[in-house]
Amino acid sequence: MIRYLLRRLLYAVPILLGVNLLTFCLFFMVNTPDDIARMHLGVKHVNHAAILNWEHSHGYDLPLFYNRHETSWHTLTDTLFVHKSLSMFTLHFGLSDDGRDIAREIRQRAGPSLSIALPAFIIGLGTNISLALMLVWMRAGLADRVGVIIAVALMSVSGLFYIIGGQFVIAHLWRWVPISGFVPGVDSWRFVLLPIAISVIAGIGNGMRWYRSIFLEEIGKDYVRTARAKGLDESRILFRHVLKNGMIPILTGAVAVLPLLFMGSLLTESFFGIPGLGSYVVDAIQSQDFAVVRAMVFIGSALYLIGLWLTDIAYGWVDPRVRLS
Amino acid sequence: MTQWQPVILWTDGLAWFGIALMLILLFASRAQMRAGWQRLWQHPLAVVSMLILLCYGSIGLLDSLHYRVRLPTINKRVQYSVTVYSVLDALLTPLRTHNETSYAAPLARRAFSATPERHAGGEVVEVRKPLQLGGHTPPHARMELALRGALYGGITGIGLLLAIVFIIRTFAARTTAPEQHVAPDPEPKFSWPKFSWPKFPWPKFPWPKFPWRSFSLTLLFLSMLIGSTIELAGNFHVFGTNEIGQDVLYDSIKSVRTGLMMGCLATLVTLPLAVGLGLAAGYFGGWVDDLVQYIYTTLNAIPSVLLIAATVLLMQGFIETHPAMFDSTASRSDIRLLFLCVILGMTNWTGLCRILRGETLKLRELDYVQAARAFGVPSWRILWQHLLPNLSHLILISLVMDFSGLVLAEAVLSYIGVGVDPSTHSWGNMINAARLELSREPVIWWPLMAAFIGMFTLVLAANLFADAVREAFDPLAKR
Numbered sequence: 001m002i003r004y005l006l007r008r009l010l011y012a013v014p015i016l017l018g019v020n021l022l023t024f025c026l027f028f029m030v031n032t033p034d035d036i037a038r039m040h041l042g043v044k045h046v047n048h049a050a051i052l053n054w055e056h057s058h059g060y061d062l063p064l065f066y067n068r069h070e071t072s073w074h075t076l077t078d079t080l081f082v083h084k085s086l087s088m089f090t091l092h093f094g095l096s097d098d099g100r101d102i103a104r105e106i107r108q109r110a111g112p113s114l115s116i117a118l119p120a121f122i123i124g125l126g127t128n129i130s131l132a133l134m135l136v137w138m139r140a141g142l143a144d145r146v147g148v149i150i151a152v153a154l155m156s157v158s159g160l161f162y163i164i165g166g167q168f169v170i171a172h173l174w175r176w177v178p179i180s181g182f183v184p185g186v187d188s189w190r191f192v193l194l195p196i197a198i199s200v201i202a203g204i205g206n207g208m209r210w211y212r213s214i215f216l217e218e219i220g221k222d223y224v225r226t227a228r229a230k231g232l233d234e235s236r237i238l239f240r241h242v243l244k245n246g247m248i249p250i251l252t253g254a255v256a257v258l259p260l261l262f263m264g265s266l267l268t269e270s271f272f273g274i275p276g277l278g279s280y281v282v283d284a285i286q287s288q289d290f291a292v293v294r295a296m297v298f299i300g301s302a303l304y305l306i307g308l309w310l311t312d313i314a315y316g317w318v319d320p321r322v323r324l325s
Numbered sequence: 326m327t328q329w330q331p332v333i334l335w336t337d338g339l340a341w342f343g344i345a346l347m348l349i350l351l352f353a354s355r356a357q358m359r360a361g362w363q364r365l366w367q368h369p370l371a372v373v374s375m376l377i378l379l380c381y382g383s384i385g386l387l388d389s390l391h392y393r394v395r396l397p398t399i400n401k402r403v404q405y406s407v408t409v410y411s412v413l414d415a416l417l418t419p420l421r422t423h424n425e426t427s428y429a430a431p432l433a434r435r436a437f438s439a440t441p442e443r444h445a446g447g448e449v450v451e452v453r454k455p456l457q458l459g460g461h462t463p464p465h466a467r468m469e470l471a472l473r474g475a476l477y478g479g480i481t482g483i484g485l486l487l488a489i490v491f492i493i494r495t496f497a498a499r500t501t502a503p504e505q506h507v508a509p510d511p512e513p514k515f516s517w518p519k520f521s522w523p524k525f526p527w528p529k530f531p532w533p534k535f536p537w538r539s540f541s542l543t544l545l546f547l548s549m550l551i552g553s554t555i556e557l558a559g560n561f562h563v564f565g566t567n568e569i570g571q572d573v574l575y576d577s578i579k580s581v582r583t584g585l586m587m588g589c590l591a592t593l594v595t596l597p598l599a600v601g602l603g604l605a606a607g608y609f610g611g612w613v614d615d616l617v618q619y620i621y622t623t624l625n626a627i628p629s630v631l632l633i634a635a636t637v638l639l640m641q642g643f644i645e646t647h648p649a650m651f652d653s654t655a656s657r658s659d660i661r662l663l664f665l666c667v668i669l670g671m672t673n674w675t676g677l678c679r680i681l682r683g684e685t686l687k688l689r690e691l692d693y694v695q696a697a698r699a700f701g702v703p704s705w706r707i708l709w710q711h712l713l714p715n716l717s718h719l720i721l722i723s724l725v726m727d728f729s730g731l732v733l734a735e736a737v738l739s740y741i742g743v744g745v746d747p748s749t750h751s752w753g754n755m756i757n758a759a760r761l762e763l764s765r766e767p768v769i770w771w772p773l774m775a776a777f778i779g780m781f782t783l784v785l786a787a788n789l790f791a792d793a794v795r796e797a798f799d800p801l802a803k804r
Binding site for chain 1: 619622623625626627628630631632634635636638639642643645646729733736737740741742743756760763764773777780781784785788789792
């Protein structure tokens with residue numbers, strides 16, 4: 001068991017290396033440090049000395065893979081690939097373009113991100129499961145069809161409209177909560193209420209439909225027929241048997257995205273001015289800070305792979321038929 | 326001498342190519358898909374959403390035929406204007422040319438905000454000036470115009486319907502086999518007298534259970550809606566104007582092309598990657614399979630928004646440092662749109678590839694493939710003739726299901742700042758511009774509303790259609 005899990009964890013290493021190499025190619029070979037420097041210093045009015053100076057101050061003045069000016073192993077280690085890309089495996093992300101330590105920034109911003117993403121995820125899961133069960137309870141009737149059509153309609157609204165609409169009605173017209181902003185600590189509840197509510201509502205369409213189809217699949221299985229034949233009433237079948245079995249795919253799916261909650265939500269955070277990782281990414285993209293984008297790509301991929309790994313564990317843990325070996 | 330010169334932008338050419346490719350693929354696998362199409366076209370929602378999608382599609386295609394106007398000849402040299410117009414622009418000329426100075430509410434006759442004006446007596450009065458378009462139309466004309474347009478549209482719609490029915494009955498019916506006899510349902514013992522629609526000779530071919538009622542009602546509704554919009558748009562700004570006085574309806578209609586391009590071109594990129602790699606991995610197995618799996622797991626691991634953002638930023642840098650390659654703003658924004666579609670396609674193929682790989686693994690072991698192998702049929706031929714047609718329903722389902730997501734992604738990417746060029750008409754750009762207008766007092770809501778309606782209708786239709794397609798083609802789906 002433990003050996004299996006360790007082996008699965010080792011599978012992640014080549015993939016992470018691939019991600020690392022891919023981002024390195026994108027950021028250093030397609031777009032050379034010269035180009036990046038030129039973009040930051042302004043395309044037109046820039047001379048060679050200014051570019052060299054910028055590269056030196058940001059640590060970009062090294063060769064890509066092989067350093068001829070060094071001796072022994074330094075020919076391979078004193079390169080951009082090792083300094084800027086491989087160093088991420090040791091969680092050294094370097095400095096952002098405005099000179100701040102990226103690793104420290106990420107640690108600080110994970111909290112606010114989680115304070116929205118985690119409650120939104122849990123409440124959303126609960127809401128979607130209950131709504132889906134409700135639809136399954138009334139399956140094949142008018143309510144079910146209307147419910148599915150509402151779910152499709154909810155899915156068809158862009159996430160931007162949920163945020164803009166919710167901000168406008170609840171915060172601007174009714175003035176229940178502040179429009180945007182954040183304070184650390186317990187007082188933040190006023191600020192996170194609306195983002196959480198909007199994230200939950202925006203996810204209902206998709207989640208409800210997805211879980212409904214899972215439950216419907218379960219309800220067609222043999223054990224349900226057996227339960228009916230035993231004379232169990234419908235509510236018992238639904239809440240004891242179908243719910244429990246349907247939770248297997250739902251929970252394992254949830255476990256896969258659990259680590260990614262750290263990344264926060266790009267749209268919600270930047271609309272509500274929450275200093276989390278989502279808005280960090282948006283800011284970095286808008287100010288073309290490639291160092292931050294690279295770091296976030298690495299962390300995002302690592303979290304995704306952890307999610308895959310956790311799914312493996314969860315399958316073996318929840319479903320005794322799956323044996324890990 | 327012609328007065329105009331056709332211009333084929335990259336996205337135009339690819340869009341037409343994509344449509345041709347799609348039709349060829351569908352034709353090639355028609356035998357395997359026939360039952361699916363039959364099932365699809367008896368689903369009322371599929372027919373209704375298809376009609377709406379067709380409306381959007383024709384707007385997008387009209388907007389993909391570009392041309393340049395010839396300028397007056399100087400020194401006997403033929404010159405063409407720098408600005409590129411599309412056929413749609415030519416049709417919408419009144420909307421494009423009647424620009425106001427600033428905001429105007431939907432169907433308004435006077436400007437939204439007052440401007441100071443000096444009267445003859447010397448006093449300064451705040452006046453809301455009458456608009457260029459709508460300012461001189463009598464106030465009661467709106468209802469009249471709308472009703473007249475609906476009437477005209479309705480008549481056109483009925484004419485169109487009759488024409489369709491006539492064409493199918495005269496041309497298609499001859500080639501069909503004799504009608505199948507359907508056993509009538511056993512009569513219930515007692516039933517209330519039911520309202521029955523007047524019998525009409527609806528054609529039974531090509532799809533015996535085609536929901537003609539939903540089809541004709543939707544066609545009628547759409548043509549009435551379009552009719553009254555056309556009538557109103559000639560005399561008013563139907564959705565008002567934006568901050569710089571441009572017609573919002575025009576903006577929203579022009580955005581249709583961008584949205585559709587996102588969905589279609591990204592798909593066009595997805596298709597060869599997913600199909601090629603998925604089939605190869607499933608059929609050949611071994612190291613090919615390992616490699617393909619490694620590639621898609623790696624690509625999947627990268628958060629897609631970040632990958633898209635990073636590549637778009639790099640592309641922006643490339644365009645900035647090579648201005649000579651893109652001669653006009655139109656071609657620059659077009660290249661940017663194309664590039665965005667390519668990137669979206671590159672990040673989007675993994676799902677379909679995984680499905681196709683799994684399915685090919687299964688099909689490979691079936692007897693007919695084994696037999697073909699034993700006969701020494703070359704691999705490419707097995708893949709092309711025996712495997713691909715039997716996977717085409719999966720491809721179709723997956724493409725249709727992904728379409729709406731791509732349209733929605735455009736808006737989000739534009740908001741983050743890595744979307745289409747700011748000069749391109751798109752719903753994302755409209756939302757982006759309209760976001761701050763909501764906090765004004767009094768509220769400017771119409772640009773946002775126009776973008777919402779345009780986008781929501783398209784995505785809803787695409788989602789409903791995708792559901793119907795999955796139900797009709799997926800052998801595992803519940804019916």
